[in-house]
Amino acid sequence: MQEIPFFLRVGHLLTYSASDSSTTDFISPSTFILLGIPDLEAAHVWISIPFCTMYAIAILGNFIILFIVKMEPNLHGPMCYFLRMLAISDLVLFTSILPKMLAIFWFNSKEINFSACLTQMYFIRCFLVMESGILVAMAFDRYVAICDPLRHSTTMTNPMVAKIGLAMVLRGGTLILPHPFLARRWPYCRTNIIPPSYCEHMAVVKLACADIRVSSYYSLSVAFLVTGLDLFFITVSYTQILRAIFSLPTKDARVKTFVTCGSHIFVILDSYIPAFFSFLTQWFGHNLALHFHILIANLYLVVPLMVHPIIYGVRTKEIQDSLLQLLTHKGTKTIQK
Template sequence: MQQTPFCLRVVHLLPYSMSDANKTDFTNPSTFILLGIPGLEMAHVWISIPFCTMYAIAILGNFTILSIVKTEPSIHVPMYYFLCMLAVSDQVLSTSILPNTLSIFWFNSREIDFSACLTQMYFIHCFLTMESGILVAMALDRYVAICKPLRHSTILRNPVVAKIGLSVLLHSCMLALPTPFLARLWPYCRTNIIPHTPCEHIAVVKLACADIRVNSYYGLFVVFFVTGLDVLFIVVSYTQILRAIFSLPTKDARLKTFGTCSSHLCAILAFYISSLFSSLTHRYGHYVALHFHILMANMYLLVPPVLNPIIYGVRTKQIWDRLLCLFTHKGT
């Protein structure tokens, strides 16, 4: 595979020259070099400010959601159990990315152990897939609550919710498992320099001196088959939900019922629109600047963990009331 011309322009960023790295014959190198956002090295400190702010919002917001659901017995229902799963997934996803990214921006700590790189790759793909699966589970909850309201408590009992959560977890872990194993198979004899902030799957395997079509095919399988099925299930669920809503007799009843889905719809849009935009940027990346492509890839990983607690905190009455109650007590 032809070496990317960009690598020739980053020699001055490294403690050793690119030519020395290229002369080294190695398979499965002990470390990779993460460049951060190539072309914007001088602005890394400034870029770290919104990144750090987003990470703080994600951690604080999702922790608040978990704390409120834990301490408020009135919301111990399937919708909020799934919301807690989403919050945990967001916590792990953002924590698997941001600390390493900020260490690059702040301390120029670019080296990452090969095994740590593969572990980060696994966590990224695992928890992105898990987030999609949890959104499907939440769509199921909304479908049952609106289309079969009298049977909601019998259909989605706590053991059923636990089984759904466990199946989403196992499904995500198994689907993400081939990604690091496939990446470990190839010899990396060209360079160990990754023009990215996290160890993203394709960014890593593009450095391999081998035919990586199996990696590309598996990535496409996950995107189009697995994520596509998730989207299809959500669309079918909301088609039935909208039919049930429009059959209600009054406008107020329709608006009130639709309001119970608004937070979930916003979370779906935040996740899948950012995913689609990142995929298009990756697919047509040769038409855009490299730093823009990498910034968009980071936004795809960071936007859902930041927006989800804000969406549910603002648009879910029980959580909003609990937050107001907490702040009111603190103020008095």
């Protein structure tokens, strides 16, 4: 049995065991084979139901948020602009993963072109880094709004929000760009079979018959650097925010101020707690079956993307009111007709 690292999401290296029995002799395959969830092929159709449901919820929820934020002038603030960036990031991430995964589950379409595999790998890693940066930007916005409210309107201007958003895009794009280029240069002479349901970076480069330490070390460095810095800035921001909240004179003021951070806090927890759980499962669950590890890895990647729009829809009163007003207005027009 060979120990193969396969899943690295913004700082977590997860492992699973895979057999070498399918190895063969070829160089640089034109296609890879994605197994979906090994040993559960007979249940792929049933497994696809929750994944398809999550995809539909994520698509609908994020498009509703994008529409409401665009149409409602009251929501044209820095936090909502960042929310739009997060929604777009979630949509791209989900669309990079789920259509091919569902094609495997429904049609047994396991082949993926080598270039398409590298493109999927790039988009997954790139937008995960962007999403992490957006959460940092949201934390900074909450810090300015609560700790220095008089300067919020002059600090978090539209040009500043645009610059922060551009910086997050450039950071993700440039830091992840070496991954596909390094992966393309390796010769592949072992196997073209990838056990996970999508082209994860370490799952692909581990198939190369070359010294891949450059790819591995760079991947680990970027992942731990991004995760470490982002969590550090979020922690510092919320430490200052909590100090400012607890210094308020009345309990009502403290609760009201804290509620304005509620959605963002839940999204942060939703993003990092499943990752931490998956990390523990992979490192300490060596006796668990391969398909269980892959299921956990898939779920911890896609569940937060589905939950994000639900959190903001439930906990953001302005979005609730706008959606209710929109539905009521349409209902009234239908009755009048």
